[in-house]
Amino acid sequence: MTELRVLTTGEAAKYCGVTFRTVIRWIERGRLKAYKLPGRGDHRIRADDFVAFLRENQMPVPGDLADDNRMILVIEDQPEMAAAIRRVLKRAGYDVEVAADGFVAGTLLSQLKPCLITLDLKMPGIDGHQVLTYVREHEEHAQSKVLVISAETPEGLERALQNGANDILPKPFDNNELLAKVERLIAE
Amino acid sequence: MTELRVLTTGEAAKYCGVTFRTVIRWIERGRLKAYKLPGRGDHRIRADDFVAFLRENQMPVPGDLADDNRMILVIEDQPEMAAAIRRVLKRAGYDVEVAADGFVAGTLLSQLKPCLITLDLKMPGIDGHQVLTYVREHEEHAQSKVLVISAETPEGLERALQNGANDILPKPFDNNELLAKVERLIAE
């Protein structure tokens, strides 16, 4: 379900700090790709064309437009386990950040807006279910998939699914299995 | 969509009392971050980059640029205590958000970039000293003041000051005392 975002000249203008008149001139001169609506001739700019334009001109690309997000947040307090997950995902080409406690998990979640989160339900001082609920209740993380990786009981894992987890992976797990689940979720 | 203010070289020039020619030179030499428009190569400077530049060079930051942030983050797990602090600060005109655990504290800290944080050192599942260290180690929170409000031992409070707390307030406290300390820190 790839939603194709388009911008009006006014929106594009705000992103680069100019007036929409200027954006229209860029379009007229062929620097920025756009198409016209049949009515008044309103311009519409596809988000990916706009991002390409920004990159071409070394202009800053706003985070909410660049969705080539390969960032994965690993919430896991056991260092060896975190390192193992990280290794597998890094090798597959993802950007990986690890949060070993709730506070850091919160800061990284807000900063990185990861496309996927692996979540250990049982961590000292942080309730995994609560993290899950938070992610599902906040619009800005609607795109983020959550893969629960935990040694919880089957009941606990079941509950996680009900709370909005996209998939579960019981510990201990197989590396290939982990990667398969991650790729499948991200491909969705 | 991020509503972000940007400046032209001329505007930036007026703010620091130089000509725009000079501002361009700062940009060319890499001292001031900016990007160029595709047309004539006009420069645009993001307001936060400009403010960072001003601070870096100990130049005065004009009031209309220094985001007049009145947001206070209260990190406190006891509901009555949190409510009490909130009430006092709200009445004084601040925007107040409460985080009752580490995870929420992390998300709110990153999102709100509060001008002041009140921090309870003793909370279940989160070490206040760690939060303090985090805030002090991350540049984007350099402007945030931290007021430790805690029933800690004198030694613990002393340690907090060493870790970068701007002030401390032992529990139980007087409302006026709280407000006085907050106002003093923010006025700094």
Added chain:
DNA sequence: TTTTCACCTGACATAAATGACAATTATTCC
């Protein structure tokens, strides 16, 4: 539907870019 709002166009005003040179300020060396 009606109303509001955002966008389009064209003409004009504004202000930013550039390059060269002058003026000012800081630094170095004796």
Added chain:
DNA sequence: GGAATAATTGTCATTTATGTCAGGTGAAAA
């Protein structure tokens, strides 16, 4: 301390992209 040197900033003139305004119309919201 004072002079020579270097570095930074200001000034000027020209070019032109960008901003602004007004009048109009479709698009979207209520």
